[in-house]
Amino acid sequence: MSSAESGPARRDGPLPLAGEPEGGAMVAIRATLKRDLVLMLRRRSEVLNPLVFFALVITLFPIGISPDPELLATIAPGLLWVAALLAALLSLDGLFRSDYEDGSLEQLLLSPQPLAALALAKVAVHWLLTGLPLALMAPVLGIMLSLPAGSYGVLAVSLALGSASLSLIGAIGAALTVGLSRGGVLISLLVLPLYIPVLIFGAGAVQAAILGAGVSAHLAILGALLAVALIFAPWAIAASLRISING
Amino acid sequence: MSLRLQARKLACERDDRWLFHDLDLDLCAGEIVRVEGPNGSGKTTLLKILSGQLADYRGELFWRGAPMRRVRRDFLANLLYLGHAPGVKAALTALENLAWYQALAGASGDEDDRLAALETVGLAGFEDLPTGQLSAGQQRRVALARLELMPRPLWVLDEPFTAIDREGVAALEARLEAHTRRGGCVLVTTHHALRASSALRSVRLGEGGAGVER
Amino acid sequence: MWAFIHKLGSPKWFYGISARLSPWCWGVAVALILVGGVWGLAFAPADYQQGHSFRIIYVHVPAAFLAQSIFVAMAAAGFIFMVWKIKLADMAATVMAPLGAGMTFVALFSGAVWGVPTWGTWWQWDARLTSMLILFFLYIGVIALRGAFTSRDSASRAASVLAMVGVINIPIIKYSVEWWYTLHQPATFSVTSRPAMPTEMWAPLLIMVLGFYSFFIAVTLMRTRSEILRREASKRWVRELLGEGG
Amino acid sequence: MAFDSLSAFLAMGGHGPYVWAAYGATVALLLGVTLHARAERRQVLRDLRRRLRRERRQAESAPVSPDERHARES
Numbered sequence: 001m002s003s004a005e006s007g008p009a010r011r012d013g014p015l016p017l018a019g020e021p022e023g024g025a026m027v028a029i030r031a032t033l034k035r036d037l038v039l040m041l042r043r044r045s046e047v048l049n050p051l052v053f054f055a056l057v058i059t060l061f062p063i064g065i066s067p068d069p070e071l072l073a074t075i076a077p078g079l080l081w082v083a084a085l086l087a088a089l090l091s092l093d094g095l096f097r098s099d100y101e102d103g104s105l106e107q108l109l110l111s112p113q114p115l116a117a118l119a120l121a122k123v124a125v126h127w128l129l130t131g132l133p134l135a136l137m138a139p140v141l142g143i144m145l146s147l148p149a150g151s152y153g154v155l156a157v158s159l160a161l162g163s164a165s166l167s168l169i170g171a172i173g174a175a176l177t178v179g180l181s182r183g184g185v186l187i188s189l190l191v192l193p194l195y196i197p198v199l200i201f202g203a204g205a206v207q208a209a210i211l212g213a214g215v216s217a218h219l220a221i222l223g224a225l226l227a228v229a230l231i232f233a234p235w236a237i238a239a240s241l242r243i244s245i246n247g
Numbered sequence: 248m249s250l251r252l253q254a255r256k257l258a259c260e261r262d263d264r265w266l267f268h269d270l271d272l273d274l275c276a277g278e279i280v281r282v283e284g285p286n287g288s289g290k291t292t293l294l295k296i297l298s299g300q301l302a303d304y305r306g307e308l309f310w311r312g313a314p315m316r317r318v319r320r321d322f323l324a325n326l327l328y329l330g331h332a333p334g335v336k337a338a339l340t341a342l343e344n345l346a347w348y349q350a351l352a353g354a355s356g357d358e359d360d361r362l363a364a365l366e367t368v369g370l371a372g373f374e375d376l377p378t379g380q381l382s383a384g385q386q387r388r389v390a391l392a393r394l395e396l397m398p399r400p401l402w403v404l405d406e407p408f409t410a411i412d413r414e415g416v417a418a419l420e421a422r423l424e425a426h427t428r429r430g431g432c433v434l435v436t437t438h439h440a441l442r443a444s445s446a447l448r449s450v451r452l453g454e455g456g457a458g459v460e461r
Numbered sequence: 462m463w464a465f466i467h468k469l470g471s472p473k474w475f476y477g478i479s480a481r482l483s484p485w486c487w488g489v490a491v492a493l494i495l496v497g498g499v500w501g502l503a504f505a506p507a508d509y510q511q512g513h514s515f516r517i518i519y520v521h522v523p524a525a526f527l528a529q530s531i532f533v534a535m536a537a538a539g540f541i542f543m544v545w546k547i548k549l550a551d552m553a554a555t556v557m558a559p560l561g562a563g564m565t566f567v568a569l570f571s572g573a574v575w576g577v578p579t580w581g582t583w584w585q586w587d588a589r590l591t592s593m594l595i596l597f598f599l600y601i602g603v604i605a606l607r608g609a610f611t612s613r614d615s616a617s618r619a620a621s622v623l624a625m626v627g628v629i630n631i632p633i634i635k636y637s638v639e640w641w642y643t644l645h646q647p648a649t650f651s652v653t654s655r656p657a658m659p660t661e662m663w664a665p666l667l668i669m670v671l672g673f674y675s676f677f678i679a680v681t682l683m684r685t686r687s688e689i690l691r692r693e694a695s696k697r698w699v700r701e702l703l704g705e706g707g
Numbered sequence: 708m709a710f711d712s713l714s715a716f717l718a719m720g721g722h723g724p725y726v727w728a729a730y731g732a733t734v735a736l737l738l739g740v741t742l743h744a745r746a747e748r749r750q751v752l753r754d755l756r757r758r759l760r761r762e763r764r765q766a767e768s769a770p771v772s773p774d775e776r777h778a779r780e781s
Contacts (some may be wrong), residue, residue, distance in 0.1 A: 015398055015400045015426075015429045015430050015431050017249075017250060017311075017325055017400055023353070024352065024353015024354065025353065027350050027353050027354065027355055028350050028351050028352075028353055030350070031346065031347050031350030031351065032347070032350075032351075035336075035339065035343070035347045038338075038339065038343070039336065039338050039339065042338045042377075043338060098336075101332070102332055102333070102334060102335060102336060102337065103330050103331065103332025103333055103334035103335075104334045104335070104336060106300060106328070106330050106332075106334065107328070107330075107334045107348070107351065108351070109300060110298065110299070110300060110323055110326065110328050111323065111351040111352070112320045112321075112323040112324040112352065112353065113351065113353065118351075172622075172623075172626055176606060176619050176622065176623060177606075177609070179610075179615070180609050180610065182609070183609070186605055186606065186609055189598070189601065189602050189605055190602040190605075190606060190623060192598070193595045193598040193599050193602065193627075193630075193634070194599075194626070194627070194630050194634075196595055196634055196637065196638070197630070197633045197634055197637035200637045200638070200640070200641045201637065204641070204644065225633070228629075228633070232626075232629060236622060236625075236626050239543075239622055240619065240622050242300075242302075243615055243618040243619050243622065244615070244619070245300065246295070246300070246301050246303070246612075246614075246615060261612065261614060303614060494737070498730075502716075502726075502730070503708060503709060503710060503716060504708055504709060505709065506709055507709055507720065512719075512720045512721070512722060513709075513719035513720040513721075513722045513723075513726060514719070514720075514722035514725055514726060516719070516726050517725065517726055517729040517730075520729055520730055520733040521729065524733065560740060563736050563739075563740060564736070566736075567732055567733050567736050570728075570729070570732045571729035571732060571733065574725045574728050574729045574732075575725065575729065577725055578722050578725055676737060680740055680741065680744055683744045683745075683748060684744050684747065684748075686748065687744070687747050687748045687751045690751045690752065690755060691751050694755055694758070699755070700759060703752070703755055703756055703759055704759065
């Protein structure tokens with residue numbers, strides 16, 4: 001392959017036909033990871049927006065309900081999880097949309113590398129720049145909701161683990177709606193019901209930590225959900241992208 | 248084994264409308280095949296089918312004698328497709344864009360090659376600007392630099408002359424002919440009148456009817 | 462076997478065979494629902510705890526069963542459509558979705574109404590009702606996604622993928638909701654999970670469930686036939702069929 | 708028979724409104740779906756016949772081969 005790709009230097013010789021591509025998948029995946037990271041970091045506001053949204057929503061609750069620390073402490077695990085979930089959802093619509101609009105999505109589909117793996121790389125970047133920062137920020141907001149001590153670590157870990165599943169499941173919805181001009185609202189309709197198991201076990205883990213019960217079972221189930229999502233979602237995303245590109 | 252893409256009894260029905268049917272097509276090394284037809288006659292759809300993007304067709308496709316479904320990856324490794332949209336990321340520089348395309352093909356590529364390719368399409372000096380700051384024609388040229396950079400024998404180009412100035416058009420036409428002389432093959436749709444040459448052939452898509460080769 | 466599947470997938474063949482099957486399905490559905498309904502309403506004994514409100518079970522449970530089965534059937538049809546490109550499967554999936562959503566709604570409504578005499582409230586976050594509610598949202602999602610595409614081919618594919626993703630998720634959702642419910646409401650009693658039910662109680666329930674399934678098949682056959690005519694309007698056999706019929 | 712009289716049957720031991728509301732909603736759905744399916748079928752048949760008649764008239768006035776016409780129209 002390397003000799004075939006030597007480029008303009010050999011522009012007059014006869015064209016060789018490439019064979020079955022070998023071993024290029026890692027190069028392509030790494031390049032896609034790097035490209036998406038660079039892209040997101042150049043538009044820093046898109047990385048920051050979900051975080052600001054998260055903080056804002058959490059601010060609304062004490063104002064809307066009551067500043068009573070005891071009441072806030074009881075609802076804090078659920079609030080933090082729901083708000084983080086919505087913040088992650090907010091950024092999903094852009095996951096494939098800009099690629100779709102400028103035509104790089106069809107080029108991605110025409111790569112001789114497995115599409116599911118390339119899509120997984122894009123989802124990984126989404127998680128790295130949305131799910132992970134949300135998880136790291138959640139304990140700070142937990143303080144503001146007077147979340148009982150001892151559950152902060154579990155909150156961050158459960159969010160980090162759970163948001164990876166959320167990114168994977170959400171990417172299916174994003175891929176299905178990328179060809180639609182008004183896909184933004186539709187995506188939440190498609191994706192939110194599928195988020196419920198992750199929410200149950202994620203918020204459950206934090207609650208268990210507050211009650212002093214073991215959290216390993218919850219985290220194990222979150223991990224299992226992530227494993228299932230990792231097995232199925234890339235194929236569903238790839239299939240959905242193929243559908244959307246011909247919408 | 249030489250380059251050969253064949254379509255047998257190709258038909259495409261989109262939402263109960265036959266875009267074309269009973270289309271037989273042979274693409275061989277050293278040819279420029281131009282797909283013609285009025286708007287909505289299915290030119291882009293045909294190109295999408297022949298570039299392996301759209302699996303929703305009837306009939307058979309053969310790549311180097313083997314059915315497409317079995318040799319899809321090998322086919323894609325030899326294909327370069329340019330669609331309506333240039334596929335250039337506005338926030339990335341021209342060099343970064345090209346590097347990603349090389350990596351998609353599975354090769355890390357070489358910076359000098361990329362610089363040379365950009366120079367050939369007349370973008371010397373613009374390599375490190377985000378392509379969002381370039382004009383539409385220049386963005387198109389970034390996409391066209393892939394033709395220089397990646398030695399894929401089969402080119403499928405959907406309206407490649409869009410937004411390109413007159414010199415650019417002449418250069419691209421010369422590029423297409425040079426490609427066929429090297430044993431490459433070009434499938435193209437365009438509203439632009441291509442220079443007549445022995446390599447040029449036309450396929451006309453009618454209205455809901457069979458394609459006619461001329 | 463393959464020839465049979467492809468014959469089954471031919472709209473023309475299906476149109477013919479379903480015309481013969483359809484009256485039987487309707488007959489069986491009406492008979493079973495009438496018998497089961499009258500038996501359940503008037504002859505089955507009242508529950509010793511819940512009294513006569515227990516009779517709601519004869520519509521709630523069949524509707525809930527059907528709501529879940531239709532989603533599975535829809536996903537299966539989507540799978541058949543995606544893998545073997547049998548358009549008939551997609552036509553069936555198209556007509557199944559609204560019926561499934563309707564059944565889910567009835568299951569929710571009857572469950573909520575049942576809640577008033579049982580729990581003293583119109584809505585209880587009971588495990589069953591909650592997963593029904595989520596199922597309802599899943600149905601709405603599939604219907605909305607199908608409606609959002611302008612190209613019907615893409616709509617069919619997208620809806621099929623979503624139905625398949627949903628059907629993988631349904632058991633996960635169901636179990637996690639049950640787990641969640643037991644965590645928060647350990648000792649509440651669930652309306653439908655009870656130990657042994659006497660024969661006079663479950664026999665009408667069985668009849669109703671079967672009746673609802675026949676009704677589902679009958680409606681799906683009928684609406685698929687309409688969908689075939691709509692989609693195959695320009696095919697010769699449809700024209701000949703209509704030409705003969707006047 | 709679990710009831711002594713018609714009024715007892717209607718009252719359902721005090722739970723009448725709930726039982727009858729649940730059954731009413733179910734019957735409404737079943738009937739609604741059935742009627743809708745029938746109306747839909749009639750509508751489709753009517754539209755198809757009308758279209759067929761119109762095409763026959765057009766065919767009589769301008770002789771075009773049927774295949775071409777279908778392709779263009781559908």
